[in-house]
Amino acid sequence: MxxxxxxxxxxxxxxxxxxxxxxxxxxxxxxxxxxxxxxxxxxxxxxxxxxxxxxxxxxxxxxxxxxxxxxxxxxxxxxxxxxxxxxxxxxxxxxxxxxxxxxxxxxxxxxxxxxxxxFKEDFHQINNTWDIFDKNADILQNDFDFLTEGRTSQPISKTNHLIHPERIFLEEGAKVEFSILNATDGPIYLGKHSEIWEGSLIRGGLALCDHAIVKMGGKLYGATTIGPFSKVCGEISNSVIFGYSSKGHEGYLGNAVLGEWCNIGADSNNSNLKNNYAKVRLWDYATERFEQTGLQFCGLMMGDHSKTAINTMFNTGTVIGVNSNIYVPGFPRNFIPSFSWGGASGFTSYSPEKAFDAAKVMMARRGVEFNQIEADILTHVFEITKKWRNY
Missing domain, CATH: 3.90.550 (Spore Coat Polysaccharide Biosynthesis Protein SpsA; Chain A)
Structure with missing residues (x-):
């Protein structure tokens, strides 16, 4: 079939x-x-x-x-x-x-x-962007059970302190040294040739996918997924990174989703809880307005190729499009269209030519070519998102 x-x-x-x-x-x-x-x-x-x-x-x-x-x-x-x-x-x-x-x-x-x-039985469905992190715990557990059934983990170094080691699984080539891995609240899965560097504190569920890296002193918890070839550090809670992205320094990322080829500057943070503890509204492209998520905790949604400078701050429930570059002090607004360049003091349009130059360099560092197919897709995105850019 x-x-x-x-x-x-x-x-x-x-x-x-x-x-x-x-x-x-x-x-x-x-x-x-x-x-x-x-x-x-x-x-x-x-x-x-x-x-x-x-x-x-x-x-x-x-x-x-x-x-x-x-x-x-x-x-x-x-x-x-x-x-x-x-x-x-x-x-x-x-x-x-x-x-x-x-x-x-x-x-x-x-x-x-x-x-x-x-069909009368239940199943998971990803209906909205926030479902990606909100349903991650259940889905990660199901994936862990499916992928590890009847299999034996690679040996885990004795330099680590393990809690519930039966719920920790290392694929071929995965490495972790001098770290604490606590699988009490969810499984910990390390994909092929992934690495957790010294001094990291990991509380499951965690999916560290193939070739991904947690740098020294990383603090990850709350059903988090780090996609292939990503590099992370600092504090990350209940977030999903699709792959090939970097959050390589201190700073907080919580209840968030990052696409591919994103970069979070050092000491950048997102808020995931409003000061009045109200439910969070999030920009929805389908309705072109802010929709109620029903969630008290909801952080940052960032499309592919978007980046932040050091010390960038994001309000609760911020949505950033594709190929945006955010910098300068203060909190930018909580919907930033694709191909935007700027921050709290205002934005200008980020030209595709300049965006592509940055993408070529970043992708080459991971051994991936930025080709004409990628350029055509991003050029189309630039055109169809013009209506949200008033600059």
């Missing part, structure tokens, strides 16, 4: 992260949404996404295909129901289209002619 993950109706609610990737490439827990489906079904998936993203993320269409909403996470019961679909059948839960089987992609209107199969 050929499986395709489609972006679905939640795509615009997941901006700015889906400006530069399909919904399927969002990371939560240990894996991306696509990687999780591939692990469960032991086969490859492609994505059905926006046209400007499809050169980098092409759709593999065959004669017979199953299309699955990429914002939904697999369960064994859900997989069984999906694999039982016949051609021109759609699996639903109330008004939500979970999956359908067809030769070609179908619109919501066209799916009305399909035979409807109702």
């Amino acid at each position: 050929n499986y395709i993950l489609f972006d679905g109706p939640r795509r615009n609610h997941l901006l700015p992260f889906t400006f530069t990737r399909p919904v399927a490439e969002i990371r939560v827990g240990i894996m991306t949404l696509r990687e999780r489906w591939e692990a469960y079904l032991k086969t490859s998936f492609s994505s059905l996404t926006e046209a400007y993203l499809s050169v980098k993320f092409p759709t593999n269409l065959l004669e017979d295909n199953i299309f699955i909403d990429a914002s939904i996470l697999p369960t064994n019961e859900l997989i069984a129901a999906i694999n039982s679909l016949e051609c021109n059948e759609v699996l639903v839960k109330g008004p939500l289209v979970i999956a359908y089987r067809a030769q070609l992609p179908k619109s919501s209107q066209q799916l009305l002619d399909f035979a409807k199969i109702e």
Whole structure:
């Protein structure tokens, strides 16, 4: 069977992260949404996404295909129901289209002619940006159980102090020395060739993905995911970093999500709790207004390639788009459009040419080429986000 993950109706609610990737490439827990489906079904998936993203993320269409909403996470019961679909059948839960089987992609209107199969079991779904950190604890635990079942961790150095070592798992090449690892409140997973340097304090859940690094004295807790090839230090709580990003110095990051190729300057901090303890509102690109998250703790959402200078401060519930550069003292406003340059005293437009020069250098440091495909995607993002920049 050929499986395709489609972006679905939640795509615009997941901006700015889906400006530069399909919904399927969002990371939560240990894996991306696509990687999780591939692990469960032991086969490859492609994505059905926006046209400007499809050169980098092409759709593999065959004669017979199953299309699955990429914002939904697999369960064994859900997989069984999906694999039982016949051609021109759609699996639903109330008004939500979970999956359908067809030769070609179908619109919501066209799916009305399909035979409807109702699914009654529960599953996780990433509906909004804040779900990425808010649901991270449960999803990380599920991923840990799935990935480590029947396997033995690599040996853990005796220089460390371990609490509940049975819930700590090191993949091949992972290293940790002279640190405290406490898995009481959640598992600790170290991906291949990841490293935790000396003097770090780790309280699970933690997913430190392949080749990621926690520098000396890092303090990580509260169901945090550090994506591949990222480097972090300072204090990080209940946050998700997709990959290839750096928060390499002191400063606080809490209840936050960072995309790829982000850099947080030394001693930068985000607030994750309002002084009056009120529930946090967050900018939603789909409705173009600040929406109630229902959460008391909600910090920073930062799209790909955005960066901060040293000592940058962010208000509770701040959303930053793609390729923005924030500096100068004070708190900038809590919605910063893509390709913005400035801070609390005001912003100017950040030209794609200058942004691309920085991206080439940063990506080369990780051995990744900034090519024309990346440039075309970011140029398109620059154009479609102009309406939010009044400078």
